[in-house]
Amino acid sequence: MMPDSTGTIYDIGYRGYDGPRLGRRGAIGAIVSAGLRAVFGLGRSGRSKILPWGAVVLAVLPAGVAVAIRVLAGDLIDLYSYDNYLWGIGALMPIFIAAQAPELVVNDMRHRVLPLYFSRPISRLEYVAAKLAAMSLALLALTLLPVLLLFFGRVLAAEDALAAVGDEIGALPAIIGSGVLHAVVLASIGLAICSVAGRRAYAAGAVLAVFLVGGVMGGTFGSQGGGLEAIAPFVNPLAILDGAREWLFGGSVMESPVGAAGVPMYLYGLAVAVLIAVSWAVLAMRYRSVAT
Amino acid sequence: MTAALLSLTLRGLLNRRRTLLLGLIGALILLVAVIYRLSGPAEAEASTFTGRLLADFGLGVLLPLVAVIVGTAAIGSELDDGTILYLLAKPIPRMLIVAIKLLVAAGVVTVLVALPILLAGIIGTGGSASLGLAYAVAAAFGALEYTAVFLALSLVTSRALVIGLAYVVVWEGVVAGLFAGTRIFSVRQHALAVGDALAGDGAVTAELAAGSALLIGFAVTLLAFGLAVRRLERVELRGDSN
Numbered sequence: 001m002m003p004d005s006t007g008t009i010y011d012i013g014y015r016g017y018d019g020p021r022l023g024r025r026g027a028i029g030a031i032v033s034a035g036l037r038a039v040f041g042l043g044r045s046g047r048s049k050i051l052p053w054g055a056v057v058l059a060v061l062p063a064g065v066a067v068a069i070r071v072l073a074g075d076l077i078d079l080y081s082y083d084n085y086l087w088g089i090g091a092l093m094p095i096f097i098a099a100q101a102p103e104l105v106v107n108d109m110r111h112r113v114l115p116l117y118f119s120r121p122i123s124r125l126e127y128v129a130a131k132l133a134a135m136s137l138a139l140l141a142l143t144l145l146p147v148l149l150l151f152f153g154r155v156l157a158a159e160d161a162l163a164a165v166g167d168e169i170g171a172l173p174a175i176i177g178s179g180v181l182h183a184v185v186l187a188s189i190g191l192a193i194c195s196v197a198g199r200r201a202y203a204a205g206a207v208l209a210v211f212l213v214g215g216v217m218g219g220t221f222g223s224q225g226g227g228l229e230a231i232a233p234f235v236n237p238l239a240i241l242d243g244a245r246e247w248l249f250g251g252s253v254m255e256s257p258v259g260a261a262g263v264p265m266y267l268y269g270l271a272v273a274v275l276i277a278v279s280w281a282v283l284a285m286r287y288r289s290v291a292t
Numbered sequence: 293m294t295a296a297l298l299s300l301t302l303r304g305l306l307n308r309r310r311t312l313l314l315g316l317i318g319a320l321i322l323l324v325a326v327i328y329r330l331s332g333p334a335e336a337e338a339s340t341f342t343g344r345l346l347a348d349f350g351l352g353v354l355l356p357l358v359a360v361i362v363g364t365a366a367i368g369s370e371l372d373d374g375t376i377l378y379l380l381a382k383p384i385p386r387m388l389i390v391a392i393k394l395l396v397a398a399g400v401v402t403v404l405v406a407l408p409i410l411l412a413g414i415i416g417t418g419g420s421a422s423l424g425l426a427y428a429v430a431a432a433f434g435a436l437e438y439t440a441v442f443l444a445l446s447l448v449t450s451r452a453l454v455i456g457l458a459y460v461v462v463w464e465g466v467v468a469g470l471f472a473g474t475r476i477f478s479v480r481q482h483a484l485a486v487g488d489a490l491a492g493d494g495a496v497t498a499e500l501a502a503g504s505a506l507l508i509g510f511a512v513t514l515l516a517f518g519l520a521v522r523r524l525e526r527v528e529l530r531g532d533s534n
Contacts, residue, residue, distance in 0.1 A: 091466060098457070201453035208457055209357055212465075213317065216349045217324060223344060227331050 027122045028130045035134025039100045055096040056141045059089045063146040067153030082171050083251030085147050086182055090238045093182075094211035096142055097135075097190035102203035104131050105194045114290050124287045128191075132283075135187035136180075143186075144179030151175060174249035181248070182241050185272055189237055192279035195286045211237065222257035232257040234271055243268030293384060294392065300379075301396040304369060305362055311404075314358050318408035321349050325412040339423060342416030343491065346427040350409040351483045355434050356464065359401045360456040363442030366397035367524070368452055376527070386524045394443055394517060401435040426490035434483030437509045440516035441479065447523035475499050482509040 041049035066080045158164030197203035218236035221228045233239035243258040247265035370376040406428040413424015446452035468478040475481040482505040489502030
């Protein structure tokens with residue numbers, strides 16, 4: 001026999017969700033946009049905005065100066081062409097990646113929230129691809145935005161803007177192509193390095209170490225005759241990228257070790273392919289082994 | 293007590309993964325020297341090339357990277373995981389703790405940096421030890437100054453590694469390259485000046501006179517040491533230790 005029931009069941013308003021379900025595409029889009037916000041420190045304190053926005057400003061500054069000189073002095077001197085711009089601001093890219101790429105991958109792993117992501121209808125590879133997309137898009141602010149600014153500046157500074165569009169439009173595919181190439185490759189390298197580091201500070205250190213060591217090793221090799229300058233570009237990721245850019249779109253950069261190396265240009269394309277393949281393999285393997 | 297403190301610090305600093313990674317960067321400079329030797333260089337250029345290698349790579353990259361990681365970990369890692377408490381609870385003067393930690397950390401950095409530099413110097417020049425020795429001594433001097441600065445930094449902020457890296461890359465790499473006046477406050481330039489003076493007609497001409505570099509270097513070291521002692525005397529435990 002049941003005892004008399006004295007309790008009351010209150011309706012506290014739980015209900016099912018019958019709104020639109022965004023599915024995998026929505027989940028991936030959410031990771032990308034959250035990643036972009038994290039990289040640029042949107043929705044965070046001012047302190048975490050200093051580095052990314054400072055880097056973007058510093059990257060755009062030379063284009064602004066070049067355009068201003070062009071407006072004031074005509075085309076007497078060309079500080080930057082479309083070809084050498086990315087090489088010129090190359091020092092900023094490792095700093096930007098070292099500061100912001102760990103934001104994207106390290107915290108999720110360190111705080112063990114990955115199982116929450118993977119309990120949603122996205123696969124591990126889709127998670128990695130979304131993070132890669134976010135970092136690549138963010139890097140476009142350094143690799144594409146300033147050169148586009150230079151492009152528009154040159155068009156608008158000309159006496160006859162319409163004719164200038166005709167003159168300059170041929171450079172546009174190369175601008176966009178090399179910007180995207182730099183962004184994707186650098187994002188892949190950066191995230192691959194960060195994904196194997198346990199803490200944000202170590203990840204930043206590892207990224208800087210790779211680019212510093214590569215840059216200095218390339219410089220040391222390149223300074224010397226006797227066959228060593230042929231391998232100089234291949235120890236520095238930025239020089240490999242510059243070589244690949246020249247292979248695809250032409251236009252050599254005086255300061256880069258690519259010119260002195262004198263090796264067939266397709267080797268740079270090959271090297272970029274190897275870089276991407278290794279980075280993606282590291283990422284895939286790293287996320288396959290994450291415990292859920 | 294001192295011996296215990298010594299071995300404690302040494303064991304904390306030489307955990308396997310970190311030492312292996314740092315040793316790997318050191319091995320790279322040897323690799324470059326070996327590749328250079330194998331390429332059959334002209335003997336006249338060998339000392340120029342090796343000098344550049346030791347100055348740019350050894351003092352410019354290897355030394356600051358190793359020093360920032362080891363220097364910030366010497367006390368910083370004990371602060372982070374809270375075990376500094378057991379050390380501070382003992383009746384040891386804080387100054388002694390800092391002094392021992394600093395000496396051990398600087399020693400570790402020196403071994404990890406000066407040894408590869410010395411070997412790379414011998415290999416690169418094809419058997420002469422004088423160039424490698426000059427830059428190895430410079431590296432030892434730089435190691436002490438860098439380590440003192442980064443150790444003090446780790447007691448000032450919990451983000452010492454990131455700030456230290458930013459100092460190395462942004463200040464010493466970019467700013468000191470553009471604005472010559474800031475070079476007196478660059479540890480790398482201090483070490484370069486010492487190495488240049490010892491190497492004689494070295495490949496790399498330092499921007500500073502060796503005397504003033506030594507003077508400023510030791511002053512900075514002492515200042516950083518004093519700051520570290522002062523911070524450790526008033527330390528507040530932080531992090532998720534409880």
